[in-house]
Amino acid sequence: MSEQTADRTRESDADAQSVATTATDTTDTTLGSLSEDATETAEESSGSYVSVRALIVAFVAVGAGMTLGSLIPMIPFTAFAGIPIGSFLHGLLDRERRYVETAVAGGVLAGLAVVTSLLPQVLAGLDGTRLFAIAAAVGLVLAVVGHYFGRDLRDGLTREL
Numbered sequence: 001m002s003e004q005t006a007d008r009t010r011e012s013d014a015d016a017q018s019v020a021t022t023a024t025d026t027t028d029t030t031l032g033s034l035s036e037d038a039t040e041t042a043e044e045s046s047g048s049y050v051s052v053r054a055l056i057v058a059f060v061a062v063g064a065g066m067t068l069g070s071l072i073p074m075i076p077f078t079a080f081a082g083i084p085i086g087s088f089l090h091g092l093l094d095r096e097r098r099y100v101e102t103a104v105a106g107g108v109l110a111g112l113a114v115v116t117s118l119l120p121q122v123l124a125g126l127d128g129t130r131l132f133a134i135a136a137a138v139g140l141v142l143a144v145v146g147h148y149f150g151r152d153l154r155d156g157l158t159r160e161l
Helices: 004-047 052-071 079-093 099-117 119-124 126-157
Strands: none
Touching: 004 052, 052 079, 052 126, 079 099, 079 126, 099 126
């Protein structure tokens, strides 16, 4: 009888050790995956509002659109037609919504384009600050609208039927 009790004790000790090992492995795996998830979430949330890389891409896209728009001769302010084109392409090609970056790029580049194109008048006494603000507001709106339509087309193209 004592042999049977000893066998049961060994078996129960082995089962307990097996369960403890399994629980430890599961806990380690769970904690490992939780820490990986937390790290990924922290990395994603650290740059979720404004990304410098996306801002640079937005400046390049909107600047390229403005350059293409300004190639139309004899029509003033055709560079402004390129702002929604560049931001449309940025919205179409980017995986994430980048409205802030695109708006900043459109506003700054539009303001600079107007001020630099009217630089002699600004130096002669025209209020450059007000001119920059008006052009920046127009560029901001054009950039956001273009980005919105680019995101909308991307959503339509990538959605399953």
